[in-house]
Amino acid sequence: MTQRSIELALTGVEGLDDILAGGLTRGRVFLLEGSPGTGKTTIATQFLMEGAAKGERCLYVTLSETEDEMRDSADSHGWNLGGIDLFELVPPESLLDDEQQQSLLYSSDLELGETTRRIFEAFARVKPDRVVLDSLSEIRLLAQSSLRYRRQILALKHFFSTQKATVLMLDDLTADVADKTVHSVAHGVVRLEELSPEYGPERRRMRVIKYRGRRFRGGFHDFVIDTGGVRAFPRLVSSEHKTDFVRDVLKSDSEELDALLGGGVERGSSVLVLGPAGTGKSLLVLTFVAAAIARGERAAMFVFDEEMGLLFNRAKGLGIDMQKMVDTGNLIIEQVDAAELSPGEFSQRVRNCVERHKARTIIIDSLNGYQAAMPEENALILHMHELLQYLNRQGATTFLTVAQHGLVGDMKAPVDVTYLADTVVLLRYFEAQGRVRRAMSIIKKRTGRHEDTIREFRIGDYGIRLGEPLAGFQGVLRGVPNFVGTAGSPALLEDEAT
Numbered sequence: 001m002t003q004r005s006i007e008l009a010l011t012g013v014e015g016l017d018d019i020l021a022g023g024l025t026r027g028r029v030f031l032l033e034g035s036p037g038t039g040k041t042t043i044a045t046q047f048l049m050e051g052a053a054k055g056e057r058c059l060y061v062t063l064s065e066t067e068d069e070m071r072d073s074a075d076s077h078g079w080n081l082g083g084i085d086l087f088e089l090v091p092p093e094s095l096l097d098d099e100q101q102q103s104l105l106y107s108s109d110l111e112l113g114e115t116t117r118r119i120f121e122a123f124a125r126v127k128p129d130r131v132v133l134d135s136l137s138e139i140r141l142l143a144q145s146s147l148r149y150r151r152q153i154l155a156l157k158h159f160f161s162t163q164k165a166t167v168l169m170l171d172d173l174t175a176d177v178a179d180k181t182v183h184s185v186a187h188g189v190v191r192l193e194e195l196s197p198e199y200g201p202e203r204r205r206m207r208v209i210k211y212r213g214r215r216f217r218g219g220f221h222d223f224v225i226d227t228g229g230v231r232a233f234p235r236l237v238s239s240e241h242k243t244d245f246v247r248d249v250l251k252s253d254s255e256e257l258d259a260l261l262g263g264g265v266e267r268g269s270s271v272l273v274l275g276p277a278g279t280g281k282s283l284l285v286l287t288f289v290a291a292a293i294a295r296g297e298r299a300a301m302f303v304f305d306e307e308m309g310l311l312f313n314r315a316k317g318l319g320i321d322m323q324k325m326v327d328t329g330n331l332i333i334e335q336v337d338a339a340e341l342s343p344g345e346f347s348q349r350v351r352n353c354v355e356r357h358k359a360r361t362i363i364i365d366s367l368n369g370y371q372a373a374m375p376e377e378n379a380l381i382l383h384m385h386e387l388l389q390y391l392n393r394q395g396a397t398t399f400l401t402v403a404q405h406g407l408v409g410d411m412k413a414p415v416d417v418t419y420l421a422d423t424v425v426l427l428r429y430f431e432a433q434g435r436v437r438r439a440m441s442i443i444k445k446r447t448g449r450h451e452d453t454i455r456e457f458r459i460g461d462y463g464i465r466l467g468e469p470l471a472g473f474q475g476v477l478r479g480v481p482n483f484v485g486t487a488g489s490p491a492l493l494e495d496e497a498t
Contacts, residue, residue: 059128
């Protein structure tokens with residue numbers, strides 16, 4: 001038995017067709033529901049504009065907005081509604097005239113029947129391939145009972161199906177949120193939600209509740225409404241993005257650092273740089289960016305915490321000209337405002353750098369700022385797990401920084417992601433001989449051997465300089481070490497000659 005091919009109608013919304021596994025099945029009725037302001041009308045308009053661009057006949061039946069309001073909304077997005085028939089369905093004049101109100105029949109009987117008749121007339125006149133009905137709340141109020149409402153929806157569905165039209169019905173959930181009548185009748189249901197965090201702008205997300213006979217992408221997906229329409233960000237599933245690549249070892253600009261790492265960092269792995277503020281986490285990962293660009297690769301950097309100009313100046317002090325890297329197109333750098341960005345949109349930006357711009361070194365600086373975009377810590381762990389797995393499978397090497405609370409002594413990270421990273425680099429302050437110094441150690445490396453020593457390091461215009469293992473000290477990681485060596489033990493780093 002051969003499987004019947006199913007023709008799909010693209011929605012015209014970036015990312016939504018991916019969530020719907022290709023689009024909307026033609027000739028079926030779909031429900032798009034959500035409270036006012038979630039973007040239903042915008043998505044519906046994009047759906048019709050996509051059809052009009054392909055030469056299909058399109059009809060927008062509005063019971064809640066006027067035609068002028070519809071056109072004003074389109075103008076705000078820079079849209080031309082040419083090719084779309086707008087039918088503004090308002091109550092007939094006879095039903096608004098007190099002298100002609102019926103006394104023996106309920107007015108709702110006449111209004112509902114008249115509304116349905118005029119919808120059918122508009123359909124017969126346009127003979128559309130795509131239809132939007134906005135909104136079902138008005139029909140539910142006219143029906144007054146759940147039974148009459150269900151019968152009316154079934155009648156509309158039967159009429160549309162016989163005409164082979166793809167229909168998108170909108171419901172603003174203002175009449176009865178608990179009423180699931182249309183859910184059982186519709187071929188598919190998409191719900192839009194708007195969340196209001198304690199700080200920052202509103203967050204929007206969507207979920208496909210139902211889609212008959214089709215395996216859609218489940219769960220919640222972030223989306224935004226920008227000038228130009230809705231953009232959806234499908235939830236990242238790392239198992240769908242496996243690629244083949246050579247897992248070679250990547251070097252940094254420092255031979256001592258490579259030795260500490262057991263030769264370097266393996267391609268397609270993740271590196272977590274952990275330490276208190278000011279220990280040089282950002283500058284450390286920049287050495288790997290410079291090395292990647294020197295190899296002829298591209299790199300991408302997402303900065304959450306630091307102002308871009310300050311970072312560029314600090315990098316110059318290390319001998320790294322970031323502005324030149326950006327100007328030549330080898331470095332893509334984005335200043336990320338965690339309060340303005342949803343996790344889904346951030347994942348999509350990272351994917352664009354890898355898939356479109358072919359970046360093979362990714363920097364996320366820092367996870368403290370990224371955490372601010374998460375509703376709760378568990379969500380951060382899940383998002384980071386999928387994102388790191390995706391990047392690893394794409395052959396991208398990822399560097400993440402986390403600022404720990406405190407400066408010396410017992411320090412804790414705001415979120416523990418050490419088990420997710422393949423390599424963990426620990427940076428510490430310690431006091432010795434009346435000076436504050438920095439120490440570096442490799443706590444973990446899944447992909448091979450590494451040194452188990454603790455080395456002092458410094459960062460300057462000469463790059464990163466590491467000293468000999470601090471074999472004569474104990475308690476360096478606590479911040480206040482004890483000297484337990486002998487006079488012949490390796491000394492601390494000497495000051496650079498001026």
